[in-house]
Each structure stands twice: as C-alpha cells, then as structure tokens.
Amino acid sequence: MYKVTLIPGDGIGPEVTQAAQRCIDATGVKIEWEQVLAGAEALKKDKELLPQATLSSIKKNKIALKGPVVTPIGEGFRSVNVAIRQLFNLYACLRPCKWYPGVRSRYQDIDLVVIRENTEDLYAGIEFEQGKKQTHGILEKINQISAKKISPDSALSIKPISITGTKRIIRFAFEYALANNRKRLTCVHKANIMKFTDGLFLKVAREIAEEYSGKIEFDDRLIDNMCLQLVKNPQEYDCLVLPNLYGDIISDLCAGLIGGLGLAPGANIGDEIAIFEATHGSAPKYKGRNKVNPTAMILSGVMLLRHIGEAQAADRLEQAVCAVIKEGKHVTYDFKEKQDQHTAIGTSQMAGAIIERLR
Numbered sequence: 001m002y003k004v005t006l007i008p009g010d011g012i013g014p015e016v017t018q019a020a021q022r023c024i025d026a027t028g029v030k031i032e033w034e035q036v037l038a039g040a041e042a043l044k045k046d047k048e049l050l051p052q053a054t055l056s057s058i059k060k061n062k063i064a065l066k067g068p069v070v071t072p073i074g075e076g077f078r079s080v081n082v083a084i085r086q087l088f089n090l091y092a093c094l095r096p097c098k099w100y101p102g103v104r105s106r107y108q109d110i111d112l113v114v115i116r117e118n119t120e121d122l123y124a125g126i127e128f129e130q131g132k133k134q135t136h137g138i139l140e141k142i143n144q145i146s147a148k149k150i151s152p153d154s155a156l157s158i159k160p161i162s163i164t165g166t167k168r169i170i171r172f173a174f175e176y177a178l179a180n181n182r183k184r185l186t187c188v189h190k191a192n193i194m195k196f197t198d199g200l201f202l203k204v205a206r207e208i209a210e211e212y213s214g215k216i217e218f219d220d221r222l223i224d225n226m227c228l229q230l231v232k233n234p235q236e237y238d239c240l241v242l243p244n245l246y247g248d249i250i251s252d253l254c255a256g257l258i259g260g261l262g263l264a265p266g267a268n269i270g271d272e273i274a275i276f277e278a279t280h281g282s283a284p285k286y287k288g289r290n291k292v293n294p295t296a297m298i299l300s301g302v303m304l305l306r307h308i309g310e311a312q313a314a315d316r317l318e319q320a321v322c323a324v325i326k327e328g329k330h331v332t333y334d335f336k337e338k339q340d341q342h343t344a345i346g347t348s349q350m351a352g353a354i355i356e357r358l359r
C-alpha cells in the first residue's frame with residue numbers, strides 16, 4: 001500500500017484530479033490517498049495558501065498528485081506552485097509531449113520531452129519593486145559598477161543561474177535520457193546575449209555532456225531558433241533541457257504541438273520528493289462544468305505509477321488512454337473537430353471510458 005498526497009487544487013483541479021485518482025485506483029495498485037488543500041481553496045478554508053498540514057503531508061508521503069492552483073497576475077501572493085517547488089527542492093520539471101493517434105493536431109508522431117530547471121532563473125522570485133528605497137539602493141550600486149546604466153525608475157527581477165543548479169538539472173536530463181532509451185539531448189539557451197547566466201548553463205551542460213559522449217547525442221539551440229525549429233520540424237527533436245523561464249514557455253508550445261494543454265502531463269521531481277501535475281492551469285471558466293479533458297492529469301498519474309515502480313500498471317493505464325483517444329467516441333470537447341460538438345462527453349465520463357478499458 002502506497003500513501004500519496006492528493007491536492008485537488010483550484011478551478012478545474014478537483015474534476016481532473018478526481019478523474020486521475022479513479023483511473024489510478026482502477027489499475028489495482030493500492031494507494032491510500034491523503035487529501036489536503038492548497039491555493040484559493042485553502043485560503044478560503046484555512047486562511048492560508050499553503051497550510052502546514054499540506055506541507056507535512058507532502059514531506060511525509062514524498063509523492064503527491066496535484067491539481068492546478070491559481071496565481072493572480074501582478075498584485076497579491078506569489079505563486080504557490082513556485083513556492084512548493086522551491087520548498088521541496090523539486091529541481092526538475094519533466095514534461096513529456098507525445099502525440100497519440102486520434103488526436104487532431106497540425107503535427108503527428110511527436111514524442112518530445114521537455115526538462116525544465118525548476119528553482120532558479122527569473123522564476124527564483126527575487127524581485128525589487130519600482131520606487132522602493134531598497135530598489136533605489138540596488139540601482140545606485142549597479143550604476144556605480146556597471147558601464148551600462150539602468151534607469152532610476154526601474155523595477156528589477158534577478159536571474160540567478162548557478163553551477164550547482166545547472167549541474168543537477170543537466171545530469172538529471174542525461175540520466176532520464178539514458179533510462180528511457182532516448183537518443184539526443186538539446187540544451188536550449190540565449191547564451192549569445194546573456195553570456196554570464198545562460199552562458200554558464202551552456203558551459204556546464206557541455207562539460208557534463210562529455211561524460212555521456214557515445215551514449216547520448218548532445219547539441220544546443222538558441223531559444224528563439226528553438227521556437228522556429230519546433231514549429232517547423234518538431235519530429236526532429238527528442239529531449240530538451242532548459243532554464244526555468246524558457247522551459248515554462250516551451251512547455252506550452254510543445255503542448256500545442258500535440259493537441260493542446262489537455263494532453264500534456266508533468267512532474268516536479270527532487271532527490272526525495274516528487275509531485276505530479278498537468279502542465280495546464282486551473283482554467284477558471286470551465287470550473288465545475290465537467291467539460292475539460294482529464295488526459296493530462298491521468299497521464300501525470302501514469303508518470304506517478306512509473307515513478308513508484310509500478311511500470312506494468314503505468315503501461316496498462318497509458319494503453320487504456322491511448323485506446324479511448326484512438327476510438328474517439330468517449331472523449332471531451334477538445335478532441336472534436338468543432339469544439340461545440342454535441343457528441344463530446346464530460347471529464348468524468350471520459351475517465352469512466354478509460355476505466356472500462358482497464359477491466
């Protein structure tokens with residue numbers, strides 16, 4: 001019996017996590033789910049975005065299935081998601097983007113893996129607000145030592161990239177590639193402009209690549225060129241490793257290549273703890289409508305099963321998802337040619353069809 005923390009999350013979170021939980025249970029793997037809150041729901045109930053009980057549960061169980069949690073733009077709290085990743089040192093964000101037969105998409109036969117650094121870069125959350133005394137002090141110091149001057153009415157976001165942080169994500173990416181019979185790893189960066197930060201990321205990646213020479217092919221691309229290449233020839237790429245911000249953006253681009261956010265699963269992995277969650281957010285306009293695609297969350301469940309060593313159950317669940325998508329009958333609106341097609345079924349019913357295939 002495994003013990004897994006379950007965070008339903010906000011918006012469509014409860015619907016998709018429940019669908020995934022039912023599918024995982026239907027594989028026969030015995031899991032005791034410990035349900036806790038985070039985000040807007042937790043704020044309503046416990047007056048805290050990230051209650052201690054939630055943190056303790058993740059720390060104790062070491063595995064969690066998490067629904068999306070809202071992050072308001074601009075004012076208000078910083079991202080709960082980023083806080084969870086940083087608190088538990090979940091430094092690797094793993095996002096496989098695979099096209100399944102039956103999915104309507106501009107592209108077919110795509111099988112990409114995005115490996116995003118999860119703790120550093122502009123996402124480190126080190127920001128200085130415009131107009132604050134502290135910000136003026138920092139701007140003054142920078143302007144004293146830098147040949148290029150920053151306007152005194154600026155706000156600042158810091159982009160830390162370390163040797164330690166880069167080494168562990170690059171190693172993780174190579175080890176993932178080896179363990180999953182992948183052939184090639186592409187490091188994505190903007191080292192021609194950000195010579196010291198992205199430059200360091202690339203330098204460390206090149207050094208570590210030498211250790212894997214002959215086992216995994218290694219190359220690199222500038223982030224702007226990578227976007228062009230992915231739109232033109234996505235089938236040519238295999239595993240991508242990126243600093244945090246580019247990884248975030250490319251994840252959505254790759255989800256678009258395989259049919260949309262409803263199909264893109266993910267995991268945040270550290271040395272001890274792993275949290276499985278879809279790439280998509282809480283899609284508030286669909287909240288409570290039993291409408292959205294549960295596939296991304298169910299495939300995150302497939303990743304969870306693989307992670308705990310239940311590879312057979314994971315394969316069976318992935319095959320069941322695959323079969324339902326291929327048949328194209330018991331699927332949500334986003335699989336249909338016209339999104340308002342009345343033949344589309346609900347989130348819960350699609351999970352039910354997948355469970356039927358597992359019987």
Ligand code: NAD
Pocket residue numbers: 016067068069070071072081260261262277278279280281282283284285292293294296334
């Ligand atoms: P979103 O991913 O929630 O939704 C964008 C659009 O994608 C939706 O309107 C919908 O058309 C489509 N979509 C998303 N999930 C789908 C699904 N399962 N099936 C079918 N279609 C789906 O992105 P957003 O609107 O930018 O963000 C909404 C909120 O979610 C924000 O508060 C954001 O901060 C948060 N968010 C949370 C996470 C997380 O918890 N990991 C990730 C991303 C965004």
